[in-house]
């Protein structure tokens with residue numbers, strides 16, 4: 422079933438243990454260790470790129486459109502912080518998310534996200550015995566929509582490993598930029614984060630040109646990242662596949678409201694007992 426849309430001759434993700442499978446895993450681990458990111462080109466068969474684009478474009482109007490003032494840690498912006506803390510830098514977040522409950526069950530991105538062979542491949546790429554789908558009923562798989570003139574400013578993700586796929590590219594702009602492993606589970610590294618937010622961190626930033634159907638793996642909880650302003654007539658669309666190492670991870674009530682304009686009972690229930698792998702700020 423997976424081979425309907427993934428080029429399994431080129432990327433035999435349905436054959437764990439096969440030498441070609443192992444080669445992809447080794448290469449991905451190497452690139453995650455050194456560059457902090459791996460892009461697997463044309464992961465989705467090129468003949469399906471138009472379906473992929475259209476499926477995203479069809480649901481894009483269902484995104485929650487509300488420009489917000491945010492900080493890189495997704496802390497409420499009135500959170501008391503010491504002077505000079507990078508969380509005091511505020512930015513305009515102009516992207517909008519289509520939530521998981523709006524993604525049709527037969528969409529390519531949803532079939533991929535829930536596929537056991539794909540999940541096993543992803544886990545192996547990150548050196549994990551297995552990954553869990555984010556337990557969050559809205560953010561587990563969403564479409565990130567960045568309309569012309571908008572951007573997705575510097576931030577860290579709540580989930581530790583990020584898997585994504587651009588489904589529609591803008592005419593220009595909309596560049597993915599990231600600072601590999603700028604923080605770790607042990608250290609926030611506010612000094613470098615502050616430099617990037619202040620525009621003094623050029624030496625820490627890597628830039629990627631992503632194309633529809635490419636699969637991207639990176640560590641969004643540890644790598645500060647942003648998408649630069651989108652230019653031209655077309656919006657930029659990205660499917661965000663959220664997996665976690667531990668089961669049961671649900672977004673906070675405050676962040677969920679920021680992203681989707683609503684919360685579900687699962688978010689309220691998780692409040693107070695949120696599961697995270699470390700003590701870092703959200």
Ligand SMILES: O=C(O)CCC(=O)C(=O)O
Nearest residue numbers: 565578585597648659661
């Ligand atoms: O759209 C992208 O490529 C990045 C999205 C992102 O960073 C996020 O949704 O957290």
Ligand SMILES: [Fe+2]
Nearest residue numbers: 577578641646
């Ligand atoms: Fe992100």
